[in-house]
Amino acid sequence: GENVEQHPSTLSVQEGDSAVIKCTYSDSASNYFPWYKQELGKRPQLIIDIRSNVGEKKDQRIAVTLNKTAKHFSLHITETQPEDSAVYFCAAHHYTSYGKLTFGQGTILTVHP
Amino acid sequence: DTEVTQTPKHLVMGMTNKKSLKCEQHMGHRAMYWYKQKAKKPPELMFVYSYEKLSINESVPSRFSPECPNSSLLNLHLHALQPEDSALYLCASSQDFNEQYFGPGTRLTVT
Numbered sequence: 001g002e003n004v005e006q007h008p009s010t011l012s013v014q015e016g017d018s019a020v021i022k023c024t025y026s027d028s029a030s031n032y033f034p035w036y037k038q039e040l041g042k043r044p045q046l047i048i049d050i051r052s053n054v055g056e057k058k059d060q061r062i063a064v065t066l067n068k069t070a071k072h073f074s075l076h077i078t079e080t081q082p083e084d085s086a087v088y089f090c091a092a093h094h095y096t097s098y099g100k101l102t103f104g105q106g107t108i109l110t111v112h113p
Numbered sequence: 114d115t116e117v118t119q120t121p122k123h124l125v126m127g128m129t130n131k132k133s134l135k136c137e138q139h140m141g142h143r144a145m146y147w148y149k150q151k152a153k154k155p156p157e158l159m160f161v162y163s164y165e166k167l168s169i170n171e172s173v174p175s176r177f178s179p180e181c182p183n184s185s186l187l188n189l190h191l192h193a194l195q196p197e198d199s200a201l202y203l204c205a206s207s208q209d210f211n212e213q214y215f216g217p218g219t220r221l222t223v224t
Binding site: 032034036042043044045046049087089091093095097098099100101103104105106108 | 144146153154155156158161163168169171203207210211212213214215216217218
């Protein structure tokens with residue numbers, strides 16, 4: 001089955017810096033890669049996603065890149081703000097998995113004012 | 114509107130109780146999910162319903178019983194739970210198995 005590794009497990013940055021979280025996946029047939037942000041006590045929130053036919057996607061201060069050959073994808077947050085502090089989960093999905101997302105173990109991002 | 118609602122927000126139950134968790138979505142999504150989440154861990158898939166039919170059961174113990182009365186509603190019936198079942202139970206929905214939107218969850222404590 002699919003396996004997703006996520007690094008780092010914790011990330012601490014100063015406000016205004018950039019943050020990068022990386023994930024690798026094992027199943028080359030996976031074709032959908034979402035990122036979720038979960039603030040303390042809140043629901044996981046889908047913040048950005050990318051499909052395997054695209055190499056990069058941006059939405060304001062966040063971007064995701066996908067390298068299918070190397071089987072890794074990354075979340076980039078620029079100009080970080082304290083409200084970006086949360087746990088971030090990456091995930092991978094294969095179209096035959098019928099909705100079963102394989103999640104990474106999460107990254108605790110702390111943005112210091 | 115990417116809104117999935119869940120009730121109750123919090124639930125405390127004894128090991129002999131029977132209770133139900135409820136989830137509702139009005140986005141016309143065809144798939145609905147139950148996840149279990151422990152603190153500081155990713156969500157763990159329990160069940161997937163597609164077009165109101167159970168399509169995935171991740172070997173969940175029978176003390177958890179899902180039900181999908183219609184395309185907008187999803188229930189999780191709980192019976193004879195164990196303290197280790199205490200967790201955040203999340204419902205999610207999606208149109209095409211990809212973009213899954215989560216509800217706020219039910220914080221369950223089993224005493």
